[in-house]
Amino acid sequence: MSPRLRQVAIAAAVLLILSFSALTVWRFEQTLATGQTVILQLAPVDPRSIMQGDYMALAFAIDRELPDDAGQYRYVWLTLTEQGVASLHSLSNTLPEQAGVIALLLRQRDGITSVGPNAFFFAEGSAAVYEQARYGLFKVDRSGKALLSGLLDENLQLLGENLR
16 A cells, blocks of 8 residues: 555544544534433442542432343333423333333443443542432433433432533
8 A cells, every 4th residue: 555545544534533523422412402301310329339539320210110121122211200300101112102201222231221321420529519419310312312411419409510
């Protein structure tokens, strides 16, 4: 391969990677800006693992309601209270068509099925702010992809200085 062709190939690969990255960031920004707000109650976790340096271990109450065969499903369907707090409706492999039901993609991690991430990262030195967390604040797009955008206290007040 000639040096010129190699430079063109490298430039094309870099451009492709940067384009894909920009598209991914744009999609996340769209979900955060226009996604449905869903609030999931946190479940207690081992107190020794709540604070792990600059992140907090998370578990969700709905995960404990999921049946043993939840891993065979793609979505958890949720209903929301007036405040936006979610409760389990059912499991499915399709998006819901009925009004008032929100779908979240289920996550598989180490053989465990969950509705959300297992950690929330925060700025160094701000762990005390998040010790009062009782809920996770999510933005969910139409395909069921959910982004954790913050943590809330028992009064559904946002904790910390989130940019969203």
